[in-house]
Amino acid sequence: MDPLDRKALLLDEVRKYHHEAQPDRRFVPGVTEIWPSGAVLDEDDRAALAEAALDMRIAAGVSSRRFESAFARRMGRRKAHLTNSGSSANLLSVSALTSHLLEDRRLRPGDEVITVAAGFPTTVNPILQNGLIPVFVDVEIGTYNTTADRVARAIGPRTRAIIIAHALGNPFEAIEIAQLAADHDLFLIEDNCDAVGSRYDGQLTGTFGDLSTVSFYPAHHLTMGEGGCVLTANLALARIVESLRDWGRDCWCEPGESGKCLKRFEYQMGTLPVGYDHKYIFSHVGYNLKATDLQAALGLSQLAKLDEFCAARRRNWRRLRDGLADVPHLVLPEATPRSDPSWFGFVLTIDPEAPFSRAETVDFLESRKIGTRRLFAGNLTRHPAYIGQPQRVVGELTNSDLITDQTFWIGVYPALTDEMIDYVVASIREFVQARG
Numbered sequence: 001m002d003p004l005d006r007k008a009l010l011l012d013e014v015r016k017y018h019h020e021a022q023p024d025r026r027f028v029p030g031v032t033e034i035w036p037s038g039a040v041l042d043e044d045d046r047a048a049l050a051e052a053a054l055d056m057r058i059a060a061g062v063s064s065r066r067f068e069s070a071f072a073r074r075m076g077r078r079k080a081h082l083t084n085s086g087s088s089a090n091l092l093s094v095s096a097l098t099s100h101l102l103e104d105r106r107l108r109p110g111d112e113v114i115t116v117a118a119g120f121p122t123t124v125n126p127i128l129q130n131g132l133i134p135v136f137v138d139v140e141i142g143t144y145n146t147t148a149d150r151v152a153r154a155i156g157p158r159t160r161a162i163i164i165a166h167a168l169g170n171p172f173e174a175i176e177i178a179q180l181a182a183d184h185d186l187f188l189i190e191d192n193c194d195a196v197g198s199r200y201d202g203q204l205t206g207t208f209g210d211l212s213t214v215s216f217y218p219a220h221h222l223t224m225g226e227g228g229c230v231l232t233a234n235l236a237l238a239r240i241v242e243s244l245r246d247w248g249r250d251c252w253c254e255p256g257e258s259g260k261c262l263k264r265f266e267y268q269m270g271t272l273p274v275g276y277d278h279k280y281i282f283s284h285v286g287y288n289l290k291a292t293d294l295q296a297a298l299g300l301s302q303l304a305k306l307d308e309f310c311a312a313r314r315r316n317w318r319r320l321r322d323g324l325a326d327v328p329h330l331v332l333p334e335a336t337p338r339s340d341p342s343w344f345g346f347v348l349t350i351d352p353e354a355p356f357s358r359a360e361t362v363d364f365l366e367s368r369k370i371g372t373r374r375l376f377a378g379n380l381t382r383h384p385a386y387i388g389q390p391q392r393v394v395g396e397l398t399n400s401d402l403i404t405d406q407t408f409w410i411g412v413y414p415a416l417t418d419e420m421i422d423y424v425v426a427s428i429r430e431f432v433q434a435r436g
């Protein structure tokens, strides 16, 4: 049989297998797990992965390049660089700001980067990993974002950049914070890992900063299993990100490609001899944070469903919000004014005066197989990893502490059905009524 025909036959079988291997999807209240998040994978995803495997595209290749250009176009940025995680994307973004290619604008050890205290650790870690100093500000309860006012108050003489995540899909005041960055000559990195498809004032998040990052871990809007991306409209920054991602090399040929610059053996850099192979000239102290074509093939197949996924997340969030609107003792989540979030989760804070605790609430929900998660680290400065690290804190971290003590979130991801959401709403109402 012709290998192409055999491949088509195999992929046909993979699609059949996909349907045969589906677990029983009937929802049994209190028995079926209602996950807070998870990958939503269909037969196209399985076939895309199988095809990449059949082609043995085990390193970055054609699908990686296709994904990078499709995703950049989709997100309205000139360049996207695929990485092996969202954390790696954050590491590359902050590290890029320290590049010698930025000359006077480069960040140097001891320079400050403003961030929020309540969030995910790997938004903050690259600041410390680059010898920079995090400046922590508090967030609001309800939006779980900081404000431009808080950021403005934190700017000091050594402040050079801002990195903030759009909290659980809810955009921060991106126009105002980008304006502050422009006024004070600061770089802005948007950690957009939880917010693909969100808009602020009609504009996609991830397009306000110098750089933005995305995660493709299964909990996120699109998944590759593991994976991430750095996006930028700035070609100089893109070049630095690529170099840092690809071992620090100066050459920008794709793996397997050679001589795109047409002068591969004509360079003289550093104290190397003239004509040293440009593929092996290193202009940054880099990493290898690339992803594989298996990941990119899945990413391309997922990308086709992005609108559908974002719409389902919005619908599920709205159903929870409407269903819980009149329940006492709960602080319900609020979209940042002028925003249209593509939600990551539905955040709840238990009023500290409530006649029940967060622990009791979470225990009750988990006993009903309703999965809960914390707003990541809560106040990061209270974790062992950050105590004693160089840092500056501006103002009180009262709300970050409240989040640490009283906040959790539940799921809105696309696989949740109306029946599941209604069960979650009914369970919370029942719990509060019994305790209230």
Ligand SMILES: Cc1ncc(COP(=O)(O)O)c(C=O)c1O
Pocket (backbone or CB within 6 Å): 085, 086, 087, 088, 090, 120, 122, 123, 165, 191, 193, 194, 215, 216, 217, 219, 227, 228
């Ligand atoms: C805001 C934020 N930034 C970064 C990350 C890290 O992404 P990854 O798990 O792909 O490393 C996450 C992970 O969930 C996140 O929520």
